[in-house]
Amino acid sequence: MPSNNEKEALGRMTAENASRNTGDGMQLEDTQRALINILDDFDIEKTKVEKANLMLQAKSGELNRANEELQKARNNLEVRVEERTAELQQRTLQLEAANRNLEASNKELESFSYSVSHDLRAPLRTMDGFSLALVEDYGDKLDSQAKGYLQYIRSSSQLMGQLIDDILNLSRITRAEIHLNRVDLSDLAREVVEELKRVQPERKVDFVITPEIKAYGDRGLLKLVFENLLGNAFKFTSKQPVARIEFGFTNCGDEPAYFVRDNGIGFDMTYAHKLFKPFQRLHRPEEFSGTGIGLASVQRIITRLGGRVWAEGEVGKGAIFYFTLRRS
Amino acid sequence: MPERTILLVEDNPADVTLTLRALKRANIANDLVVARDGVKALDYLFCTGHYSSRDINQLPVVVLLDLKLPKIDGIEVLKSLRNNTVTKHLPVVILTSSKEESDVTACYEFNCNSYVRKPVDFNQFAESVKQLGLYWLVLNEAPPQTK
Numbered sequence A: 001m002p003s004n005n006e007k008e009a010l011g012r013m014t015a016e017n018a019s020r021n022t023g024d025g026m027q028l029e030d031t032q033r034a035l036i037n038i039l040d041d042f043d044i045e046k047t048k049v050e051k052a053n054l055m056l057q058a059k060s061g062e063l064n065r066a067n068e069e070l071q072k073a074r075n076n077l078e079v080r081v082e083e084r085t086a087e088l089q090q091r092t093l094q095l096e097a098a099n100r101n102l103e104a105s106n107k108e109l110e111s112f113s114y115s116v117s118h119d120l121r122a123p124l125r126t127m128d129g130f131s132l133a134l135v136e137d138y139g140d141k142l143d144s145q146a147k148g149y150l151q152y153i154r155s156s157s158q159l160m161g162q163l164i165d166d167i168l169n170l171s172r173i174t175r176a177e178i179h180l181n182r183v184d185l186s187d188l189a190r191e192v193v194e195e196l197k198r199v200q201p202e203r204k205v206d207f208v209i210t211p212e213i214k215a216y217g218d219r220g221l222l223k224l225v226f227e228n229l230l231g232n233a234f235k236f237t238s239k240q241p242v243a244r245i246e247f248g249f250t251n252c253g254d255e256p257a258y259f260v261r262d263n264g265i266g267f268d269m270t271y272a273h274k275l276f277k278p279f280q281r282l283h284r285p286e287e288f289s290g291t292g293i294g295l296a297s298v299q300r301i302i303t304r305l306g307g308r309v310w311a312e313g314e315v316g317k318g319a320i321f322y323f324t325l326r327r328s
Numbered sequence B: 001m002p003e004r005t006i007l008l009v010e011d012n013p014a015d016v017t018l019t020l021r022a023l024k025r026a027n028i029a030n031d032l033v034v035a036r037d038g039v040k041a042l043d044y045l046f047c048t049g050h051y052s053s054r055d056i057n058q059l060p061v062v063v064l065l066d067l068k069l070p071k072i073d074g075i076e077v078l079k080s081l082r083n084n085t086v087t088k089h090l091p092v093v094i095l096t097s098s099k100e101e102s103d104v105t106a107c108y109e110f111n112c113n114s115y116v117r118k119p120v121d122f123n124q125f126a127e128s129v130k131q132l133g134l135y136w137l138v139l140n141e142a143p144p145q146t147k
Helices: A004-020 A024-141 A144-175 A185-199 A219-236 A269-274 A294-304 B013-025 B038-046 B074-082 B101-109 B122-139
Strands: A181-184 A205-209 A214-217 A243-252 A255-262 A309-314 A318-323 B005-009 B031-035 B062-065 B092-096 B114-117
Touching: A024 A144, A024 B013, A024 B122, A144 A294, A181 A185, A181 A219, A185 A205, A185 A219, A185 A243, A214 A219, A219 A243, A219 A255, A219 A294, A219 A318, A269 A309, A294 A309, A294 A318, B005 B013, B005 B038, B013 B031, B013 B122, B031 B038, B038 B062, B038 B074, B062 B074, B062 B122, B074 B092, B074 B101, B092 B122, B101 B114, B114 B122
Parallel strands: A205 A243, B005 B031, B005 B062, B062 B092, B092 B114
Antiparallel strands: A181 A214, A243 A255, A255 A318, A309 A318
């Protein structure tokens, strides 16, 4: 690279040459001037290249740093993926173990139900049968009090038989497989109403069913819900001169609440919290029959279908039972 | 005129007494033979063991079969009956406490003729027995005896 001194020397040479020669000297002068211009240009370009180089170096440094960051991030991600995979595997093992436990419990419950089914009823039959036999065969030797005692034994045995059936049904509901589908609730309600009318054709009841109410659930289990709710309404309106039972839906917040309303004997809201407990009754058996398992079954089913059930009532005015279902 | 017997396979003596009582109440005057377990039931029907001198051609009109029996249970008895040409078509009514779907399915799977659940209430039980008696002894055509 020509230094400033060299350029000065060249400048002096050019000037010396210019004063010494003409003709050839003129050509030489031009050439020398051109050379200096080229060298000047070269200087300028050289400075530009140096600047560009510096910039490239800076960019290269940035790129390297970016690369390092990327590599770090990638390593981080791989570590996290491994950790998360390990977590998920743990959870899967836990869930599988819990599932096996539940299956075992279910199997135990099944065989327990089976035993109950077979073994608890026979002694009850004996108690009932021979209490009656005593009355029939030894009636003349028994006073009315004795006969009354035997009748207590008979009705208790029969009640226990009914309770056993109810408990078994309730436990079956809890264990039953659910098959979810679009269900026409109005249709189901109509089916159940027809069955009720068939069993007691003499009852005069006004059934008002809102049509085309559709929901998502298990048809078999929902039929049980209607059998219980409509059956109860039917039962508890038996003392009304004009019984009226409705099925419809109302909006409860952002979801529909389906309801069965009746104008029957109603209930005291003070005891509303007992309604859905198994075997709890708010009326005496001689007023209305039943073991008190129906609403417990309804609650269990609705809970399994992802909804809630609740009731409102007034003594002498009737009751409304509401339930919601999980949206698909 | 051959005696028309009913074979009751039942291990519970109280149930035996009650069944007899119900049959009497329904004026079913047939001979009731009672086998107290599955082995004795098969001995009776196949004329083996204690019953080796019985005439095998004299089958009961109907068998009332309980499921829960000691030694061989009701379903095993049913299977044995159906596997033998002599008793293949013999009317068998399962008379049991159980309403378990698995039991009902199994009994029909092995070709019982009928499945009746014994109720706790004696009056209901007596009514069931009466209906069974009238149906199987009077209304139903018995299968011809296979020699």
